[in-house]
Amino acid sequence: xxxxxxxxxxVRGVPFARDLADHGDRPAVxxxxxxxxxxxxxxxxxxxxxxxxxxxxxxxxxGANTVDALVGYLAGLHGGHPVLLVPGDGxxxxxxxxxYDPDVVIGPVGGVWTLHERRAGSAxxxxxxxxxxLSTSGSTGSPKLVRxxxxxxxxxxxxxxxxxxxxxxxxxxxxxxxxxxYGLSVVNSHLARGAALxxxxxxxADDCFWELFRQARATSxxxxxxxxxxxxxVGFAAMNLPHLRYVTAAGGRLAPEKVVRFxxxxxxxxxxxxxxxxxxxATARMAYLPPDLAASRPEAIGVPVPGxxxxxxxxxxxxxxxxxxxxxxxxxxxxxxxxxxxLASGRTVTELHTGDLARRGPDGLxxxxxxxxxxxxILGLRVxxxxxxxxxxxxxxxxxxxxxxxxxxxxxxxxxxxxxxxxLVAGELALPPRAVRVLALPRLPRLATGKVDYPALREMAAExxxxxxxxxxxxxxxxxxxxxxxxDRTDVTPEHSFVDLGGDSLSYVEMSVRLERVLGQLPPNWxxxxxxALPAPRGGRPRRRRTLETSVALRAVAIVLVVGSHIPMFxxxxxxxxxxxxxxxxxxxxxxxxxxxxxxxxxxxSALARIVLPTTAWIAAMLVLTDQYRWSNxxxxxxxxxxxxxxxxxxxxxxxxxxxxxxxxxxxxAVPGMDRLERRHPFGLPLTLAGLGLLSRYDVFGLDARYDxxxxxxxxxxxxxxxxxxxxxxxxxxxxxxxxxxATVPGFFGQPQREALIVxxxxxxxxxxxxxxxxxLNRVAGVLAGSSLYIYLTHWQVYPHLRDEPLLALVASLAxxxxxAALVGxxxxxxxxxxxxxxxxxxxxxxxxxxAEVDGREAxxxxxxxxxxxxWRLGR
Numbered sequence: 107x108x109x110x111x112x113x114x115x116x117v118r119g120v121p122f123a124r125d126l127a128d129h130g131d132r133p134a135v136x137x138x139x140x141x142x143x144x145x146x147x148x149x150x151x152x153x154x155x156x157x158x159x160x161x162x163x164x165x166x167x168x169g170a171n172t173v174d175a176l177v178g179y180l181a182g183l184h185g186g187h188p189v190l191l192v193p194g195d196g197x198x199x200x201x202x203x204x205x206y207d208p209d210v211v212i213g214p215v216g217g218v219w220t221l222h223e224r225r226a227g228s229a230x231x232x233x234x235x236x237x238x239x240l241s242t243s244g245s246t247g248s249p250k251l252v253r254x255x256x257x258x259x260x261x262x263x264x265x266x267x268x269x270x271x272x273x274x275x276x277x278x279x280x281x282x283x284x285x286x287x288y289g290l291s292v293v294n295s296h297l298a299r300g301a302a303l304x305x306x307x308x309x310x311a312d313d314c315f316w317e318l319f320r321q322a323r324a325t326s327x328x329x330x331x332x333x334x335x336x337x338x339x340v341g342f343a344a345m346n347l348p349h350l351r352y353v354t355a356a357g358g359r360l361a362p363e364k365v366v367r368f369x370x371x372x373x374x375x376x377x378x379x380x381x382x383x384x385x386x387x388a389t390a391r392m393a394y395l396p397p398d399l400a401a402s403r404p405e406a407i408g409v410p411v412p413g414x415x416x417x418x419x420x421x422x423x424x425x426x427x428x429x430x431x432x433x434x435x436x437x438x439x440x441x442x443x444x445x446x447x448x449l450a451s452g453r454t455v456t457e458l459h460t461g462d463l464a465r466r467g468p469d470g471l472x473x474x475x476x477x478x479x480x481x482x483x484i485l486g487l488r489v490x491x492x493x494x495x496x497x498x499x500x501x502x503x504x505x506x507x508x509x510x511x512x513x514x515x516x517x518x519x520x521x522x523x524x525x526x527x528x529x530l531v532a533g534e535l536a537l538p539p540r541a542v543r544v545l546a547l548p549r550l551p552r553l554a555t556g557k558v559d560y561p562a563l564r565e566m567a568a569e570x571x572x573x574x575x576x577x578x579x580x581x582x583x584x585x586x587x588x589x590x591x592x593x594d595r596t597d598v599t600p601e602h603s604f605v606d607l608g609g610d611s612l613s614y615v616e617m618s619v620r621l622e623r624v625l626g627q628l629p630p631n632w633x634x635x636x637x638x639a640l641p642a643p644r645g646g647r648p649r650r651r652r653t654l655e656t657s658v659a660l661r662a663v664a665i666v667l668v669v670g671s672h673i674p675m676f677x678x679x680x681x682x683x684x685x686x687x688x689x690x691x692x693x694x695x696x697x698x699x700x701x702x703x704x705x706x707x708x709x710x711x712s713a714l715a716r717i718v719l720p721t722t723a724w725i726a727a728m729l730v731l732t733d734q735y736r737w738s739n740x741x742x743x744x745x746x747x748x749x750x751x752x753x754x755x756x757x758x759x760x761x762x763x764x765x766x767x768x769x770x771x772x773x774x775x776a777v778p779g780m781d782r783l784e785r786r787h788p789f790g791l792p793l794t795l796a797g798l799g800l801l802s803r804y805d806v807f808g809l810d811a812r813y814d815x816x817x818x819x820x821x822x823x824x825x826x827x828x829x830x831x832x833x834x835x836x837x838x839x840x841x842x843x844x845x846x847x848x849a850t851v852p853g854f855f856g857q858p859q860r861e862a863l864i865v866x867x868x869x870x871x872x873x874x875x876x877x878x879x880x881x882x883l884n885r886v887a888g889v890l891a892g893s894s895l896y897i898y899l900t901h902w903q904v905y906p907h908l909r910d911e912p913l914l915a916l917v918a919s920l921a922x923x924x925x926x927a928a929l930v931g932x933x934x935x936x937x938x939x940x941x942x943x944x945x946x947x948x949x950x951x952x953x954x955x956x957x958a959e960v961d962g963r964e965a966x967x968x969x970x971x972x973x974x975x976x977x978w979r980l981g982r
Contacts, residue, residue, distance in 0.1 A: 120237055120256045122263055122298040123183035126151060129274075129300040135173060136277060136304045136322040138314075142173065144300065147180075154181035157221055158210060163228040164449065166190045166203060168213030169285025171307040176284065176293070178212035178221070183259070188232050188449065190239040190251070191285045197534070198241070205249040206239075206446055231450035235440060239449075240287055240386050242442070252386045253440040253448070261436035262389035263294035265411045269394055270326075270352065270380060276301040277349075279319050279327040281310055288357050291390030292328050311336045316345060323349045330357030332541075334364055338601075341634060343371055346835070348786055350375070356382040356391070358484075359474070365404035369397065374703065375785050383407035383474075387458050388414075389437040393472060406471040407464075410435070416472060418464060430478055431464040432457055482509020484541055489514060497534055503527060506550050506558040508567065515567050517545040543567075585637050588624065592617045600638030605699050608709075609633060614696065618655045619888035623881065628655070633695065654879035654887055656870050660688050661891035664867070669901045669919045675912035680860035682760045684867040685894070686821055689764055690828025691871055693771065694792070703781045710772040714765060717895065718742070720930050721761055724899045734902075745816045757902050759817045761895075766818035767825050789839055792829035793846075799823030800850060823850065824864075831872045840872045889924055896930070897923025 126134070129144035136142075154177055158165065162185075167178040169191040182189035190208055192199040203211070207229055211222045235255040242252045266272075278296045280303055282289030296303055304322040308315035310333055319327070324347075329337070334355065353372065355365075360381060369379045378397035381404075384390050393416070395408030410416050414435030421429055434457040441454030463476040482489055491507035494516065498505040503522055508515040514537065518527055524544035532539045551562040590598040593607050604617060614633060622628050625641055632640060667681035697709050725740045735757075738744040742762045775781050784791045799822040827847060834840045847868035852861045870877070879887070890897070901919035908915035 119186050120183040120259045122260060122294060123151070123180045126180070126297070132274065132300055133277075133302040134297070135176065136302055137173065137306065138318055147177070150177045151180045151184050154178060154212075154221065155185035158182065158185050158187055160185075161227060162187050162232050163209035164188055164190060164206065164230050164232065165210045165212060166192060166206075166208035168192060168194055168199075169283060169290070170194065170214075171280045171284055171289075171305055172219075173305060174214075174219035175212075176303075176305065178219075179284065180297075183237060183256075186237075186256075188236045188239060191290070192241075193283065193285045202241070202249065202251075206251075206449075230446055233440070233450055233452050235452060236449060239443065240285075240290075242386050249444055251443045253443050253451070254389055255440050255453075258389045258437050258439060259294060260298070261413060262291065262391060262411075263298040265413050265435075265437065266291055266295040266391050267299045268412050270295065270354070272296060272299045272301055274300045276325045276351065277304050277322055278302070279304040279315070279322075279324045280306055281315070281327040281329060281333065282357075286357075287386040287390045288328060288330070288384070291384075292354075294390075309336065310342075311340055316340075316347075320347065325349050325351040326353065328354045328356070330355070331360050331364075334360060334368065337368075338636065339639060344634060346786075346788060347375075347377075350377045352378040352380055352397070354380045354382055356384055362404035366401050369400035369404070372397070373401075374781070376782055381408065385458070385460060387439045388433055388435070389439070391437075392416075392433045392435070392458075392460075395471070399471070403467075403469070403471055406467065406473045408471055411437075413437070416464075416466075418466065419459070421463075421478075424463060427465045428463055428475055429465075431460045431462045431472065431474070433460060434458070482514070484509055484514050484535075484537055489535060489537075494531060494535070498527065498530070501530065504550065506560065506563055508560060508564055513541050513543050515543050515545060515563075517547055517550060517563055517567070519547055519550045522546065585621075585624070585640060588620060589617070589637060592620065598637070601636050603636050604633040605696065609696065614655075614692070615658050615661070615888050615892040618658055619884050622652060622654070622884060628653070628876065652879050652881050652884055653876040654884050656874050656877055657688055657691055658891045659877050659879070659887055660684060660867055660871065661894050662887040664688070665890055665894040665897050666916075666920070667863075669897065669905065670912075670916055672901065673905045673909065673912050673915050673919075675916055678859065678863065679857065680855075680863040680867075682898075683821060683824055683860075684864050685760065686763065686824045687828035687831070687864070687868055688871065689767075690792070690825035690830075691832045692828075693768070693825070694788075694829045694832035698775075698784065698788075703775065703778065706781070707772055707776055710768060710775075714768055714772075717761065717765060717768075720896065720926070721758070721899055724926070725758075728903065732903075745818070758899075760898065763816075763818040763821055764825075766816065767822055770818075770822075789830060789833040789835065792826050792833060793842070796823045796826035796830060796846065799826055803850065803854060827868065828871070831868065834872060843872050844869055890920065893920075893924045893927035896927040899923070900926050 126144050127148035131143045131145055133141045134144040134147040150173075158181060165178070165182040165187045167175060167182065167189055169175055169179070179189055179191065181187075187210075190202065190206060192202055195213070207224075209223070209225055209228045209230070211224065213219065215222070233253075235257070236253055237256045237259055238254040239251045240254065242250055272295055276296065276299070278292050278301065280289060280292065282292065284290055284293065293303060304318060304324045306315060306318055308318070310316075310327070310329070318324075353368070355368075365379070365381055372379045379400050380397060381395040381400060382391050383393040385392065391411050392414055393407045393410055395403065395406055399406070399408070410433070414433060414437065417432050417434075418427075418429030419432050438455065438458045441448075441451060443449055443451075461478045462474050463478060464472050464474050466472050482491065489509055491509055491514070494507045494514070495505050498516070498518070504519045505527070506517045508517075514531065514535070516527055516531055518524070524546050527544045528539050528542045531537070532542045535542075545567055547566070551559040551566065586598045586600060589602070589604070589607060590596060593604075593609060593613055595607055598607060604614070609617060618628060618632075621632065621640075629635065629641065664681035664685045667678050668685075670676050671679050671681070693713075697713055698706065699709070721742070722740055725735050728735050729737075729740060736744070736749075738747050738749075739758060742758065742765055745759060745762050775784060780791075799819075802819050803823055827843060827850075830846075831840075831843045834843050847865050851864050851868075852858070855861055897920055900922045904919040904922050905915040908918060
């Protein structure tokens with residue numbers, strides 16, 4: 107076959123595969139077994155290329171995430187041999203092998219990677235430009251392949267490396283398969299810049315993936331929409347990944363709200379989110395959304411990659427400004443291959459008609475608005491619904507298929523077992539069963555022409571499905587109702603966690619006790635897990651032996667010790683100082699969430715309101731009814747301005763200290779640099795702050811700290827140590843916190859029993875998430891822990907009148923505090939509803955309205971006061 111001269115360049119390998127040795131001893135591949143340098147990789151590639159010989163042959167390579175697969179792929183590109191990348195030894199691979207009859211097969215045989223030469227020469231005529239063949243229709247077994255050239259591979263690799271800013275020091279984790287064009291583009295772009303690959307076949311849902319990611323100091327990973335679902339499940343937001351620079355998303359539409367959430371998470375954590383758009387026919391990438399626009403334009407695919415350009419081909423049935431997205435650039439494929447004879451063809455296309463409907467926004471960003479054809483990407487896999495229909499027809503199933511970004515809808519007619527259809531389709535397409543929804547119908551909707559009415563089918567699929575009756579509620583429904591009741595929310599879904607729903611240290615008490623009663627045993631860090639990830643409620647009679655959250659148990663015990671020691675019914679002090687450590691522990695768990703800095707500060711402000719408002723309300727009432735307190739008590743300034751006359755100034759030292767510490771912590775984290783530092787070093791920062799707090803504890807400044815400094819400064823190290831306890835990850839960090847408490851608490855009070863209590867409390871907090879308990883004891887502990895603030899506030903007015911009856915004094919003090927907690931819990935929601943009605947009626951923020959009247963100006967329009975609806979959520 108003769109080709110025009112311009113289609114017959116000298117046969118050459120792809121530059122990034124030929125130039126591996128130029129990067130010398132730099133790391134090229136990092137695996138769990140060790141590091142392979144570029145020089146070593148180049149040697150293995152060159153040796154395999156020599157085995158392939160000087161004559162070009164069609165080389166089939168199993169595209170696994172292994173060094174052997176990588177070497178086989180690069181060796182083909184190095185020697186100028188067209189490479190056919192396949193996923194593995196499945197039906198699709200066997201179909202492609204039979205259809206294209208490769209000359210050489212590189213892959214595992216009996217667990218050992220081999221290079222099997224099926225013939226000495228080649229059975230094919232191969233065009234000089236042909237470098238790579240990739241499947242274009244997922245794993246449906248289609249023989250239709252994308253033909254990519256050496257120029258396509260090199261140009262797209264350089265373009266991606268340019269807009270991502272890939273550096274020689276970068277290390278990309280292979281979170282996607284090598285045979286998938288998106289996963290392959292990660293390999294190509296990093297090798298083109300001399301960067302390293304962290305090669306693994308582990309899923310992001312596997313702890314081993316993240317262990318290797320941290321050990322290898324990886325800087326990036328790629329994900330399809332399903333990957334981001336998995337990230338939510340494994341607690342990615344709370345992971346400590348200090349070297350992560352950017353995350354890329356492609357392979358299907360990522361929901362705009364998810365784009366915003368992960369972009370904000372990246373901004374807070376110091377990494378960028380690149381949302382990208384591409385097709386195999388464009389080698390990999392055609393567009394990307396600059397990270398700084400992800401939060402404001404999450405629905406857009408962005409701008410063309412360097413070297414590429416878009417145009418919109420008008421369509422008569424589409425409105426003005428909407429057309430088919432057409433791409434041109436050096437990464438556009440040579441064309442398709444549907445049979446071996448097509449491997450000899452040169453370029454048959456010069457631009458790519460994507461099949462996607464798009465428009466260009468005023469800001470120059472492109473947005474997708476639909477599809478011309480019925481092809482769909484399901485969890486990143488391109489699926490042809492027509493081929494699925496043909497597959498089912500071969501099994502005597504009358505079906506019609508529609509694709510979306512996260513599921514394939516299969517409508518079946520007649521008496522068909524939906525479970526069988528789901529298994530058949532999921533197994534053939536290598537999709538998880540949850541991604542296949544089977545809709546059983548008496549008959550398929552059809553047009554007058556006899557063709558399936560797909561718009562009508564889509565409408566039927568969108569209709570809510572009536573639940574079967576009678577049926578037991580799903581476990582998730584029961585748990586959602588429980589969360590809604592405790593947190594006073596109406597928007598609870600299985601995807602929410604306790605922290606997502608605004609849970610705090612007070613509602614945590616009731617939630618943990620009631621959940622433990624329902625589930626039997628709470629998993630670690632249950633408050634950060636989605637409700638749907640919690641174990642199903644157990645049936646039958648509740649067990650007598652139960653467990654209780656350690657922090658809840660410590661709060662309940664500590665408040666009883668505080669009141670009992672003040673009576674005095676017994677003398678076992680140290681409870682208030684232990685509560686300060688628990689406060690630091692809860693501060694880290696409930697206020698230092700993965701939310702943005704502004705939201706964090708709003709949460710701290712709300713927490714302060716939950717402490718200050720009931721405190722000042724109680725003290726104000728006592729100012730009116732008794733002569734016990736002064737204005738300095740009401741303003742929580744007694745520890746700063748006095749007077750120090752030995753009367754009642756010490757009653758509220760704990761609350762004043764906690765308020766001052768929270769204000770100081772908020773001021774610290776309001777500084778963007780400190781906020782980023784805390785996210786990068788969640789354990790190191792509080793431990794450092796505890797060390798600074800010890801300067802006053804050990805009188806480094808020559809002051810008698812216990813008398814010359816406010817209590818908040820003197821006792822701050824206990825709060826910071828509790829903060830560090832919540833962030834301790836692993837045995838080493840837990841040992842460090844325990845040792846710090848054991849070394850610094852003794853000698854502070856000169857009371858060994860008091861100091862032993864505090865050290866023991868820290869040890870329990872660090873090492874035991876739960877303690878053994880009983881059901882009735884859990885209920886009592888939950889009430890006492892949830893009411894601990896109110897008990898502390900009110901017991902001063904009870905026990906002095908009952909000193910002659912210590913037990914009665916204790917019970918009455920606890921009862922009044924529980925009663926005040928219940929009162930606040932009932933009044934708070936009423937105030938919230940009043941506030942919302944006022945805002946809705948007047949259209950202004952009442953506080954702003956009052957300020958405007960004082961300033962003699964008009965109030966501005968109402969602005970949402972986020973977080974207000976939880977500021978009175980005090981005593982549940």
